[in-house]
Every structure is written in C-alpha cells, then in structure tokens.
Amino acid sequence: xxxxxxxxxxxxxxxxxxxxxxxxxxxxxxxxxxxxxxxxxxxxxxxxxxxxxxxxxxxxxxxxxxxxxxxxxxxxxxxxxxxxxxxxxxxxxxxxxxxxxxxxxxxxxxxxxxxxxxxxxxxxxxxxxxxxxxxxxxxxxxxxxxxxxxxxxxxxxxxxxxxxxxxxxxxxxxxxxxxxxxxxxxxxxxxxxxxxxxxxxxxxxxxxxxxxxxxxxxxxxxxxxxxxxxxxxxxxxxxxxxxxxxxxxxxxxxxxxxxxxxxxxxxxxxxxxxxxxxxxxxxxxxxxxxxxxxxxxxxxxxxxxxxxxxxxxxxxxxxxxxxxxxxxxxxxxxxxxxxxxxxxxxxxxxxxxxxxxxxxxxxxxxxxxxxxxxxxxxxxxxxxxxxxxxxxxxxxxxxxxxxxxxxxxxxxxxxxxxxxxxxxx
Amino acid sequence: xxxxxxxxxxxxxxxxxxxxxxxxxxxxxxxxxxxxxxxxxxxxxxxxxxxxxxxxxxxxxxxxxxxxxxxxxxxxxxxxxxxxxxxxxxxxxxxxxxxxxxxxxxxxxxxxxxxxxxxxxxxxxxxxxxxxxxxxxxxxxxxxxxxxxxxxxxxxxxxxxxxxxxxxxxxxxxxxxxxxxxxxxxxxxxxxxxxxxxxxxxxxxxxxxxxxxxxxxxxxxxxxxxxxxxxxxxxxxxxxxxxxxxxxxxxxxxxxxxxxxxxxxxxxxxxxxxxxxxxxxxxxxxxxxxxxxxxxxxxxxxxxxxxxxxxxxxxxxxxxxxxxxxxxxxxxxxxxxxxxxxxxxxxxxxxxxxxxxxxxxxxxxxxxxxxxxxxxxxxxxxxxxxxxxxxxxxxxxxxxxxxxxxxxxxxxxxxxxxxxxxxxx
Numbered sequence: 001x002x003x004x005x006x007x008x009x010x011x012x013x014x015x016x017x018x019x020x021x022x023x024x025x026x027x028x029x030x031x032x033x034x035x036x037x038x039x040x041x042x043x044x045x046x047x048x049x050x051x052x053x054x055x056x057x058x059x060x061x062x063x064x065x066x067x068x069x070x071x072x073x074x075x076x077x078x079x080x081x082x083x084x085x086x087x088x089x090x091x092x093x094x095x096x097x098x099x100x101x102x103x104x105x106x107x108x109x110x111x112x113x114x115x116x117x118x119x120x121x122x123x124x125x126x127x128x129x130x131x132x133x134x135x136x137x138x139x140x141x142x143x144x145x146x147x148x149x150x151x152x153x154x155x156x157x158x159x160x161x162x163x164x165x166x167x168x169x170x171x172x173x174x175x176x177x178x179x180x181x182x183x184x185x186x187x188x189x190x191x192x193x194x195x196x197x198x199x200x201x202x203x204x205x206x207x208x209x210x211x212x213x214x215x216x217x218x219x220x221x222x223x224x225x226x227x228x229x230x231x232x233x234x235x236x237x238x239x240x241x242x243x244x245x246x247x248x249x250x251x252x253x254x255x256x257x258x259x260x261x262x263x264x265x266x267x268x269x270x271x272x273x274x275x276x277x278x279x280x281x282x283x284x285x286x287x288x289x290x291x292x293x294x295x296x297x298x299x300x301x302x303x304x305x306x307x308x309x310x311x312x313x314x315x316x317x318x319x320x321x322x323x324x325x326x327x328x329x330x331x332x333x334x335x336x337x338x339x340x341x342x343x344x345x346x347x348x349x350x351x352x353x354x355x356x357x358x359x360x361x362x363x364x365x366x367x368x369x370x371x372x373x374x375x376x377x378x379x380x381x382x383x384x385x386x387x388x389x390x391x392x393x394x395x396x397x398x399x400x401x402x403x404x405x406x407x408x409x410x411x412x413x414x415x416x417x418x419x420x421x422x423x424x425x
Numbered sequence: 426x427x428x429x430x431x432x433x434x435x436x437x438x439x440x441x442x443x444x445x446x447x448x449x450x451x452x453x454x455x456x457x458x459x460x461x462x463x464x465x466x467x468x469x470x471x472x473x474x475x476x477x478x479x480x481x482x483x484x485x486x487x488x489x490x491x492x493x494x495x496x497x498x499x500x501x502x503x504x505x506x507x508x509x510x511x512x513x514x515x516x517x518x519x520x521x522x523x524x525x526x527x528x529x530x531x532x533x534x535x536x537x538x539x540x541x542x543x544x545x546x547x548x549x550x551x552x553x554x555x556x557x558x559x560x561x562x563x564x565x566x567x568x569x570x571x572x573x574x575x576x577x578x579x580x581x582x583x584x585x586x587x588x589x590x591x592x593x594x595x596x597x598x599x600x601x602x603x604x605x606x607x608x609x610x611x612x613x614x615x616x617x618x619x620x621x622x623x624x625x626x627x628x629x630x631x632x633x634x635x636x637x638x639x640x641x642x643x644x645x646x647x648x649x650x651x652x653x654x655x656x657x658x659x660x661x662x663x664x665x666x667x668x669x670x671x672x673x674x675x676x677x678x679x680x681x682x683x684x685x686x687x688x689x690x691x692x693x694x695x696x697x698x699x700x701x702x703x704x705x706x707x708x709x710x711x712x713x714x715x716x717x718x719x720x721x722x723x724x725x726x727x728x729x730x731x732x733x734x735x736x737x738x739x740x741x742x743x744x745x746x747x748x749x750x751x752x753x754x755x756x757x758x759x760x761x762x763x764x765x766x767x768x769x770x771x772x773x774x775x776x777x778x779x780x781x782x783x784x785x786x787x788x789x790x791x792x793x794x795x796x797x798x799x800x801x802x803x804x805x806x807x808x809x810x811x812x813x814x815x816x817x818x819x820x821x822x823x824x825x826x827x828x829x830x831x832x833x834x835x836x837x838x839x840x841x842x843x844x845x846x847x848x849x850x
Contacts, residue, residue, distance in 0.1 A: 068522030072529040075730055083516050083524050090512040091505075097493030097809060099508050101689035101735065104497040104812050137562040137691060138712050141726040145710030173711055259727055264526035266562060266691045266729030283708050285570030286598055287563050301566040302684055304691030304729060305500055310526065384522060387529050 069409035072387035073216050073362060073400040074239065074260040082313045082404075100309045105302050113305075114298065117312030124318055127248050127271060134270040134290065135298040135308050140166065140238045142288070143255045143268065144173035147234055149284045151253070151276060152178035152207050159183045159206040161226070164191040164215025165393060166236060171210070177281065178207070190394075191218035194357040197226040207231045208252060214240035214359050216260070217391040219351070219398070221359040225250055232276065240361050241269070242318060243403055244328035252276055260361070261403045263311035266304045318403070327403055328360075334401050334410040335360040341414040348421045366396035369424065373397060376420055385413055494834035497812035498641050498787060498825040499664065499685040507738045507829075525734045530727050538730075539723065542737030549743055552673050552696060559695040559715065560723040560733050565591065565663045567713070568680045568693065569598035572659055574709045576678070576701060577603035577632050584608045584631040586651070589616040589640025590818060591661060596635070602706065603632070615819075616643040619782040622651040632656045633677060639665035639784050641685070642816040644776070644823070646784040650675055657701065665786050666694070667743060668828055669753035677701055685786070686828045688736035691729045743828070752828055753785075759826050759835040760785040766839040773846045791821035794849065798822060801845055810838055 070077040093100050096109050103110040118133050127133060136142070147170075152158060156178045160171040162185040174180040181203055184195045202209060209228040214221040216239040225233060232252025241256035248254065253272045259265035272290055280289040292300045321327055339358060342349040342365050351358065351365045367373050373396060377389050390396040401410055495502040518525050521534050528535040543558050552558060561567070572595075577583060581603045585596040587610040599605040606628055609620040627634060634653040639646040641664040650658060657677025666681035673679065678697045684690035697715060705714045717725045746752055764783060767774040767790050776783065776790045792798050798821060802814050815821040826835055 066517050066520065066522055070523050070527055072527070072532070075527055075529060075727060078524065078527050080516075083526070087512055087515040090515060091508050092491050095491065097491055097811070098495050099503065101508070102495055102497070102500055102502050104500060105690065107497070107812065137564075137729075138567075139562075139726045142563075142710065142712045145712065149710075176708055176710070257727065264729075264731045265530065265727040266732055283601055285567065285574075285601070285710075285713065287567045287570065288710065301564045302500060302682065302690040304562075304689075304732070306689045306731065307691055307729070386522070387532065 068384040068386050069405070069412060070386055071399045071401070071405070071409075071413070073391070073398060074257070074402075075265045076260050076400055076402050077404045077409075078263070078310075079314065079317050079404045082310070082317050085313055086310055101306045103305060105299055105305055110305055110309075113309050113312055114303070117308055117315060120312065120315035120319055121242075121269070124242060124315060124324055125246060125248055125271070130274050131248060132270075132272050132274050132277065132290075132294045134272065134293045135303055135311075136268040136270055136293060137266060137287075137304055139257045139265070139268055140236050140255060141169070141173075143236070143270065144170040145177065146288045146290070147208075147210070147253065147255075148174045148177035148180070149288055150280045150290050151232075151234075153281065154178060156207045157181060157203045157205050158208050158210065158231075159203050159228075160210045161195065161200065162186065163194055163212060163220050163222075164218040165391075166215055166217070166238070167210070167212040170212065170236060174210075180210075181206075186218075186220070190352060191215060191220060192353045194220055194222055194354075197224075200226060202229040205230055208234045210234045210236075212236040212238075214238075214243075214361055216362050216400075217364075217394060217398075219353050219359040219362040219364040220357050221361070223357060232273070239400075239402075240359070242315075242324060242327070243331050243361055245324045258307060258311050260400075262314045264307050267307035267311055269311070330407065331360045331401070331403065334405065334407055335363065337407075337410050337414055338363050338399060338401065341417055345417070345421055348425060349417060361402055362398060362400050364390055364394065364396060364398045366390075370396075372424055379420065380413070380416055383412070383416055385409070385416065388413075493809040493811050494830070494837060495811055496824045496826070496830070496834075496838070498816070498823060499682070499827075500690045501685050501825055501827050502829045502834075503688070503735075504739065504742050504829045507735070507742050510738055511735060526731045528730060530724055530730055535730055535734075538734050538737055539728070542733055542740060545737065545740035545744055546667075546694070549667060549740055549749055550671060550673055550696070555699050556673060557695075557697050557699050557702065557715075557719045559697065559718045560728055560736075561693040561695055561718060562691060562712075562729055564682045564690070564693055565661050565680060566594070566598075568661070568695065569595040570602065571713045571715070572633070572635070572678065572680075573599045573602035573605070574713055575705045575715050576657075576659075578706065579603060581632045582606060582628045582630050583633050583635065583656075584628050584653075585635045586620060586625065587611065588619055588637060588645050588647075589643040590816075591640055591642070591663070592635070592637040595637065595661060599635075605635075606631075611643075611645070615777060616640060616645060617778045619645055619647055619779075622649075625651060627654040630655055633659045635659045635661075637661040639663075639786055641787050641825075642789075642819060642823075644778050644784040644787045644789040645782050646786070648782060657698070664825075664827075665784070667740075667749060667752070668756050668786055670749045683732060683736050685825075687739045689732050692732035692736055694736070755832065756785045756826070756828065759830065759832055760788065762832075762835050762839055763788050763824060763826065766842050770842070770846055773850060774842060786825060786827055788824045788826060789815055789819065789821060790824070791815075795821075797849055804845065805838070805841055808837070808841055810834070810841065813838075 090099055121133060158178055158180045160180050160182050162168050162171055162182050171180050171182055183201055186193050208231045211222060213235045221240060233250060234253045235251055237254050238257040239260045242261050248271060255270045258267035277294050278291045286292055318327055342351045347368050349365050380388050388397050388399055390398040399413060515524055546558060583603055583605045585605050585607050587593050587596055587607050596605050596607055608626055611618050633656045636647060638660045646665060659678045660676055662679050663682040664685045667686050673696060680695045683692035702719050703716045711717055743752055767776045772793050774790050805813050813822050813824055815823040824838060
C-alpha cells in the first residue's frame with residue numbers, strides 16, 4: 001500500500017510548491033479553521049488514491065457541515081449519524097414529551113433505553129449469560145479501586161502486567177486494598193512492548209491477573225491474552241472496547257470508560273462474571289460495591305442516563321455496521337494505512353512501538369526533526385485535523401483513530417503527513 | 426388565594442360535567458398522551474384565574490411542541506430554552522467542528538466550558554474565594570462515603586440530623602468510616618418535621634454536623650440552618666440546590682447531585698472550604714479524595730463533560746433570570762399555589778408535612794380516598810402531567826416542582842386537582 005501511495009498522482013499534488021508559500025496564521029481559535037479552509041479552497045488536499053471510494057466521496061478540506069477530524073484520545077470522535085440522531089431527539093424523545101436528560105431513571109421510557117443498551121452490547125460482544133453488565137460512573141480510575149475492593153481481601157495477592165501508564169496507575173491504586181505485584185513492566189523500554197506470556201512469573205495464589213488491553217498513551221495493545229495460573233483475568237479495555245470481537249468468557253472482569261469508542265465521558269461499563277460478585281471488603285463504599293449495582297440492574301442510584309442513552313445509540317450503530325468483526329476490519333485498514341505511512345517515511349516519522357503489538361486505536365509517532373512537531377500539529381489543525389498532540393507525559397504526536405474515525409480522516413492525515421514531509425526534506 | 430380560586434369562573438369550567446364522561450384510555454404509552462389531547466381539545470383545562478398572566482399565555486392541554494409537564498423527582502424537568510440551546514449546539518459546538526461530547530477534556534474549548542460553569546455558579550451562590558467548587562461523579566450516594574473518608578479519622582465522632590430517607594442513608598454509609606451518631610430523627614413521625622435547633626444535643630467533639638437540606642422523598646426542607654457546636658456544617662442540597670440564595674460561608678461542605686435543578690444526572694457538585702481538603706484516610710480511593718480533584722480543577726480524570734456543559738447552560742439561564750433571589754420568588758409562588766390547593770380541599774387532598782418546613786421543591790400529598798390515587802395519576806398523565814406517583818417507599822403522590830417547572834405547569838396541576846375533586850365528591 002505504501003508504494004501505491006508514493007506513486008499516486010495525488011502525492012505530486014500534495015507536493016505542490018505553492019503550498020509551501022501559504023500563510024499559516026496562528027492557531028488562535030477554532031474559527032480560524034474555517035477561515036483558512038475558505039481561503040485555500042483551490043489547493044485542498046485530496047487523497048483519493050488511498051481509497052477504494054470514488055473521488056467524489058472524498059471530503060474536501062472543509063467539511064460541508066463544518067466538522068473537523070478529531071484525533072483526540074478521549075473524549076473522542078463519535079459517529080456523525082449517532083450525533084445527528086441524538087440531536088434530533090434531544091428536545092422530545094420519541095413522542096415522550098421530554099428529553100432523555102429529564103426522564104426518571106425508574107420510568108418506563110428510560111428502562112426501555114437502558115435495557116436495549118444492555119441487550120445490544122450483549123449481542124455485540126456475545127456476552128455469556130453468567131456475566132453481568134453494569135453501567136457505572138467514575139471512569140477506569142474508580143475501577144482501579146473497585147476491583148481489588150470487590151475481588152480481594154487485604155492480604156490477597158494479585159498480579160499486574162504493566163504495559164503503560166494506565167496499568168501502572170491501576171497497580172498503584174490496588175496497593176491500598178490488597179497485595180499487588182508487578183510481574184512484568186515495560187517501563188525500562190518506554191512501554192513499547194507486550195511480554196511473552198510463557199515467561200510471565202505469575203504468583204501462585206494471585207486472585208487475579210490484571211492487564212490494560214490497550215494503553216492509550218503508549219499505543220501498545222494486547223493481540224492475545226495471557227491465561228492466569230490462578231484466579232481470573234481482569235482487563236481495562238477503556239481504549240479498545242468494542243473495537244474488535246473479544247471472547248468475554250476468557251475474562252473474569254472487563255471494564256471500560258465509554259469515552260473512547262462507545263459514548264461520552266461519565267459512563268463506565270463493567271462486564272463481570274456473576275459468581276465474582278458479593279464479596280466486597282467491609283470498607284467498600286456502597287457505590288463501589290458491584291453487588292449493589294448488579295442487584296439493582298445499575299439503578300441503585302441515579303445512573304448517568306444521557307450517557308447511557310448515547311452509548312445505546314452507538315451500540316445500535318455498531319450492530320448496523322455488521323457487528324464487531326466488520327468494525328475490526330475497518331479499524332485494521334485505517335491503522336495499516338497510518339502505520340505504513342510512518343514506516344515508509346525513511347525515518348522522517350517514527351513509531352516506537354514494537355510492530356506486532358501496535359494499537360489499532362492509538363498511534364503515537366514522532367518526527368526525526370522534533371523541532372518541527374509543533375508546526376506539524378499547528379498546520380494539521382488548520383486543515384481541520386485536531387488533537388494530534390501526544391500525551392503530555394510522552395510528547396510527540398498521537399493519532400487516536402477510534403471506531404468513529406472515518407477512513408477519510410486517516411487518508412487525509414496520511415496525505416497531510418506526506419505533504420508535510422515533502423516540504424521539510 | 427384559595428378563595429379566589431374557588432370563586433373563579435374557571436373552577437366552574439373545570440367542573441364541566443362533560444369531563445366526567447370522557448373515555449379514559451389505559452396509560453399504555455407516551456403516544457397516548459398526544460392522542461388524548463387531540464380528542465379533547467374543546468374542553469382543555471384552563472386556569473387563567475390563578476395567574477397574573479393574560480389568558481392567551483396559558484398553555485392549552487396540548488403543548489404545541491408536544492412537551493409534557495414532568496413532575497419527576499429527578500432526573501427532572503430542565504428549562505426548555507436550555508434544551509433547545511443544547512440541541513442546536515449538539516452536532517457542532519459554536520464552530521469548533523465537534524460536539525461537546527467529543528471534546529478532549531484538556532482542550533481549550535472544554536476548558537472554557539468548565540471554567541465558565543464554575544464562574545457562573547460562583548456568581549449565582551456568591552461562593553467565597555476560600556471555597557473550592559468541584560464537578561464530580563457518583564451522585565450524593567458517593568458523597569455519603571467521600572465526606573467521612575475526607576473529613577474524619579476512623580474514631581472521629583460526627584453528628585447526623587435525620588429528617589428523611591436520604592439523611593438516613595448518609596448516616597448509615599458513614600458508619601463504615603467514622604463514628605456517626607444520629608442526634609435527631611424524624612422517623613417516628615414519618616419524617617414530617619425539622620427539629621428545633623436549640624434542642625439538638627450535639628456531640629461535643631463532632632467533626633461535622635450533617636443535614637439533608639431538602640428531603641426529596643418526604644418533602645421537608647430546612648428553612649434555616651443549625652450552627653455546629655464543634656466542627657463544620659455539611660449539607661446535602663441535591664434537591665434544592667440553586668433553588669434559592671444560600672449563605673455558603675455558613676457551611677464547610679455543600680454537595681448536590683445535578684439532576685434536580687441544574688442539569689442531567691451524572692454530575693455531582695461539591696462546594697468545600699479549601700482548608701478541609703487534604704486529610705483523606707489512607708483507604709480512600711483516589712477518585713474519592715477531594716484533594717486530587719481540587720488540585721486538578723476537577724480534571725484529574727475525564728469528567729462528565731457533557732453533563733457539566735449542560736449544567737453551565739442552566740447556570741447561565743438562572744443568571745439571566747436575575748439570579749437566585751428571583752428564582753426563589755418564582756419557586757415560592759408555585760409552591761404556595763399547590764400547597765393552598767391541598768390545604769383548601771377540605772381534606773380531599775392532604776400533605777403530611779408540618780407547614781413551616783414544607784419543601785418548595787417536592788410536594789408529597791395523599792388522597793383521603795386512597796383507592797382513587799391510581800386513577801388520579803393515570804388521568805393526570807393523560808393530561809400531559811407525568812411522574813406524579815409518590816416514591817415507592819411512601820406511596821401517594823408527589824409533585825416535584827423544581828426551578829424549571831413553569832408556573833403554568835403548577836396552575837394546570839392545581840386546576841386538574843380541583844376538577845378531579847369535583848368529579849369524586
């Protein structure tokens with residue numbers, strides 16, 4: 001694919017010397033994006049050669065509805081059709097005479113919403129009957145405490161494989177509530193690897209083995225899963241939840257903040273084997289006890305209703321796309337396109353992550369000439385590609401290309417990267 | 426006002442015998458509301474005599490936009506203009522090219538939203554500089570644990586005045602983390618009173634005195650506040666937050682779930698004196714530590730961004746109305762109208778709460794002929810007045826008339842109550 005890109009007519013277009021003389025105004029406000037696009041319409045970047053779609057379907061620089069391509073790591077881009085549906089229904093949901101935001105969480109309207117959301121999620125991930133699905137609050141960070149509080153006694157051993165910042169945070173929080181051990185850490189290699197499962201020295205009595213299935217900041221992703229020697233497998237899937245099929249039965253507990261692939265922030269989804277529920281430590285706050293939420297179908301207290309509703313719209317959309325196998329194909333195609341562009345840049349761009357475990361969702365990369373990174377980010381923003389700055393803890397760039405990022409967004413980014421490179425080599 | 430109502434021409438209209446023969450279809454779906462309204466347009470209930478507004482401004486039974494009057498206790502009615510603004514901006518927030526749901530919580534757009542929300546809330550409640558304002562998750566129920574975890578050591582004494590179910594829940598949760606004592610309970614009188622402050626036997630070393638400023642289920646509201654002998658005053662204001670001016674400086678900590686007066690569910694607002702922050706117990710989960718959130722301006726983890734945005738729109742609206750003094754006037758007028766209707770019904774309706782402490786927000790009432798209650802609720806729903814059923818723990822009816830409930834909604838309810846009474850006596 002890389003050579004195909006290099007030989008496309010568009011790569012000549014993108015190297016058009018006129019572009020190098022464009023005045024690049026400071027990125028002072030979102031309004032500037034639109035101004036810039038209007039001024040420069042004649043030389044809009046196109047990237048049809050990277051797509052199988054007809055030329056006419058490739059967006060010009062300026063989306064007719066003014067939408068940008070949002071590469072943020074989370075909260076993140078949501079499907080345009082989901083947002084439009086939410087917008088249409090916001091004031092008066094399906095003849096109910098009220099917004100979903102105004103509905104009693106115990107009324108029949110909202111019950112139908114949360115029950116459908118759960119049913120659709122169960123269908124998407126083929127969740128077995130002996131697993132509960134909970135819609136909670138507080139993000140993955142709350143789960144970092146909730147998991148040991150519910151699955152362990154204070155003296156219990158648990159194992160953590162730490163492949164990035166989030167796994168490390170989960171480990172540190174668990175120290176308050178049990179005896180966690182880091183049995184592998186990628187820190188000395190800047191979190192660019194996933195360990196070989198054979199070599200993991202698991203604690204013989206560990207109650208669980210914790211992994212972060214996709215590290216949002218470092219861009220490393222488990223492609224397969226280790227088998228716990230004792231206890232169960234627990235996975236933080238916040239940033240790759242519903243991005244591909246997962247065999248839920250391999251896990252005891254899966255958790256995910258919604259704000260990457262499936263909804264707005266403020267909803268946390270927990271999928272937990274039912275026989276693990278009901279053993280919380282005495283010091284567990286009622287809101288951090290899985291049993292309370294499971295016994296009450298996530299309605300013990302007022303749940304984040306509007307967020308759950310939006311997640312439900314996303315689940316519907318994922319099912320309509322053909323389910324997670326189809327979604328994975330699209331994600332693979334987008335990721336391959338971007339990683340190829342990086343790898344074929346002769347070192348102008350580079351991604352530090354070991355190739356076999358590169359994330360389909362979060363693509364960190366750096367510039368050989370690191371002093372150009374700020375300009376890269378600024379120019380990309382002027383082309384309606386925003387939030388490309390890497391996490392403050394690692395620098396560089398990061399393109400988060402979640403389910404809702406269209407292929408056209410990645411194509412445009414790749415075209416821009418080639419153009420930028422041509423202008424700076 | 427009651428006698429004025431009784432002698433108004435409308436009270437004759439409302440007793441129109443034709444109404445008694447109306448076929449009342451089963452309340453099977455929201456769609457029925459609209460059908461019913463259309464069928465019965467000629468005899469729409471009007472209640473202009475209870476209002477100073479001209480007749481033409483009183484809504485007919487069928488709102489032209491299909492909105493119902495939603496008397497739910499929370500999540501609850503939101504201002505129509507706020508919902509319309511949210512709807513207009515949902516797909517592309519103010520030229521940013523994205524929805525608020527898609528924005529990075531660390532991007533300049535969302536920072537402007539959360540900072541304005543905080544500034545507007547500070548203006549509304551005149552919050553002193555030595556108080557922090559936090560936007561959290563997990564509802565008041567999470568605060569029930571978070572407060573003792575942050576303000577107490579395990580052996581510390583704290584006092585609870587229990588005036589309803591929520592205060593009782595707060596007390597029970599605190600038992601996990603300190604030594605709480607119920608120094609007064611209204612339980613034996615079915616939670617219909619607020620105690621005299623002089624008679625409270627406060628513990629001499631109590632770290633705090635906890636009250637629930639408005640009990641959503643029982644409809645009792647503190648009209649003034651006790652002074653702690655030792656320590657600070659802590660108040661759950663979930664169901665009367667921003668319904669009237671409050672002297673924040675009298676409190677050490679005020680907390681409120683947003684989903685009554687100021688936004689959708691999933692946002693919890695905490696106003697805490699800064700010098701109380703930083704003493705959390707060692708077993709405190711990081712997400713339950715006020716210091717973490719205060720040090721990070723509520724952005725330690727991903728906050729419930731869309732909920733905070735909506736709260737911000739409500740704060741703007743409350744300021745535009747003239748602030749909380751003006752809002753309180755409107756709330757007082759609505760509540761007086763409804764309580765008068767109950768008290769002047771010759772016992773057909775009754776409210777058990779002591780008159781001096783009746784809530785401006787939640788009005789529980791029963792029918793003398795309790796076997797008519799189901800019919801009352803069903804008929805009201807057919808007239809687009811929904812969620813009037815009392816909490817499952819107490820039965821009867823409850824009309825929650827939060828800030829966003831228009832006077833017209835209360836007028837319509839009162840007119841309906843008179844009509845219903847006329848048809849059943």
